Amino acid sequence: MLQRLRPLRTPLRSSLLRPAAKTTFHTLPAQRNNNNNNTNNKPSSDPAPSSAGAYARTDDSIKVTYPSASDLPASTPVSGAGQTGTNTLPTLATFSLQGRVSLVTGGARGLGLVMGQGLVISGSDLAIVDLNLDEARRQAEGIVETFRRDYPHATKVPRVTAHYADVSDEKSVEACIREVIEEHGRIDHLVTSAGFTENFEAVKYPIERMRKLWAVNVDGTYLFATGVARHLMERKAQGSMVFIGSMSGSIVNVPQPQAPYNSAKAAVRHLAASLAVEWAEAGIRVNCISPGYMLTALTQKILDDNPELKAKWTSLIPQGKMGVPEDLMGPVTFLLSDASKYVTGADLRVDGGYTVT
Numbered sequence: 001m002l003q004r005l006r007p008l009r010t011p012l013r014s015s016l017l018r019p020a021a022k023t024t025f026h027t028l029p030a031q032r033n034n035n036n037n038n039t040n041n042k043p044s045s046d047p048a049p050s051s052a053g054a055y056a057r058t059d060d061s062i063k064v065t066y067p068s069a070s071d072l073p074a075s076t077p078v079s080g081a082g083q084t085g086t087n088t089l090p091t092l093a094t095f096s097l098q099g100r101v102s103l104v105t106g107g108a109r110g111l112g113l114v115m116g117q118g119l120v121i122s123g124s125d126l127a128i129v130d131l132n133l134d135e136a137r138r139q140a141e142g143i144v145e146t147f148r149r150d151y152p153h154a155t156k157v158p159r160v161t162a163h164y165a166d167v168s169d170e171k172s173v174e175a176c177i178r179e180v181i182e183e184h185g186r187i188d189h190l191v192t193s194a195g196f197t198e199n200f201e202a203v204k205y206p207i208e209r210m211r212k213l214w215a216v217n218v219d220g221t222y223l224f225a226t227g228v229a230r231h232l233m234e235r236k237a238q239g240s241m242v243f244i245g246s247m248s249g250s251i252v253n254v255p256q257p258q259a260p261y262n263s264a265k266a267a268v269r270h271l272a273a274s275l276a277v278e279w280a281e282a283g284i285r286v287n288c289i290s291p292g293y294m295l296t297a298l299t300q301k302i303l304d305d306n307p308e309l310k311a312k313w314t315s316l317i318p319q320g321k322m323g324v325p326e327d328l329m330g331p332v333t334f335l336l337s338d339a340s341k342y343v344t345g346a347d348l349r350v351d352g353g354y355t356v357t
């Protein structure tokens with residue numbers, strides 16, 4: 001729930017595009033004296049424009065707590081021209097996931113749901129893993145129904161199953177991996193999308209919430225990755241994984257304060273790189289996708305309540321718009337498939353160019 005938002009300041013770009021000659025400088029009287037008397041060639045006090053730093057700062061008044069699942073609308077599988085449906089155009093065979101088994105954590109909603117659907121459209125069987133088992137079951141049926149409708153002539157309809165796990169709990173993760181292997185025979189690919197963000201100024205963020213946030217985002221990624229890696233190593237099979245980080249693991253978002261989330265996502269990104277090196281010899285590739293601002297049920301709810309926040313965010317994105325979950329279907333399929341077999345330890349930013357400016 002977004003509790004309080006200050007009105008936003010002038011969008012960043014308009015201020016940056018203002019001609020330099022019109023920029024006004026405010027100096028304190030003491031500084032002015034200092035500057036005028038600067039006869040001995042000492043460095044002068046730095047006169048700062050009144051807007052100095054203003055558009056690159058966090059705003060401590062913004063507080064967003066992660067809503068409960070019942071407060072968010074359910075996501076829907078993607079359907080429609082250009083996204084799904086029989087492809088009559090030639091495509092590289094190495095992009096296919098035909099005959100593979102993929103496991104997606106946090107797959108009942110948002111980015112995880114649509115990435116899972118992208119893997120199914122690319123030929124993979126799918127295990128949806130989520131805290132919300134009822135929703136995972138409903139969405140598993142929805143993905144299969146959509147597939148049957150979009151591919152009426154398909155010779156094989158992918159198998160999609162639903163499983164409960166709390167990714168932050170070791171026993172729950174172990175039991176879930178066992179259950180998926182029992183039902184599908186094996187696991188070839190992992191996508192870790194279970195995760196959440198909250199916005200609080202750091203000095204007021206309760207340590208228990210920070211521990212929970214790290215437990216889901218970081219421990220959850222670690223527990224599923226190591227569990228699936230052990231299974232692949234036992235089988236002496238090759239496999240690939242994609243961890244869902246965030247651009248927040250490389251940059252600091254403004255204006256909403258979220259230091260615990262940013263640092264958790266930096267950990268996820270570096271965990272992918274570290275495990276990629278450790279498991280390269282075993283034939284297991286590990287990569288990270290760092291999405292920018294994506295329109296999901298969660299971000300939509302925040303923006304519905306605070307449309308001014310969208311103006312601020314989009315003013316900082318070179319492509320001028322937020323992403324949609326479908327924008328991750330291609331990147332995740334590429335990184336799991338043999339099309340990327342010489343790519344490991346990479347961080348693929350899917351952010352409309354946000355992090356390069």
Ligand SMILES: NC(=O)c1ccc[n+]([C@@H]2O[C@H](COP(=O)([O-])OP(=O)(O)OC[C@H]3O[C@@H](n4cnc5c(N)ncnc54)[C@H](O)[C@@H]3O)[C@@H](O)[C@H]2O)c1
Pocket residue numbers: 069105106107108109110111112129130131132165166167168192193194195196197216220244245246247290291292293294295296297298299
């Ligand atoms: N939406 C964005 O703009 C955005 C941007 C960058 C990164 N991300 C990251 O992408 C991932 C997915 O985000 P989303 O927007 O789809 O979120 P979402 O809240 O819509 O979906 C997250 C799913 O994870 C599940 N989940 C939460 N805690 C869990 C737990 N302990 N165990 C098992 N499942 C759990 C939820 O039930 C839900 O189905 C997150 O890691 C998020 O940090 C999102």
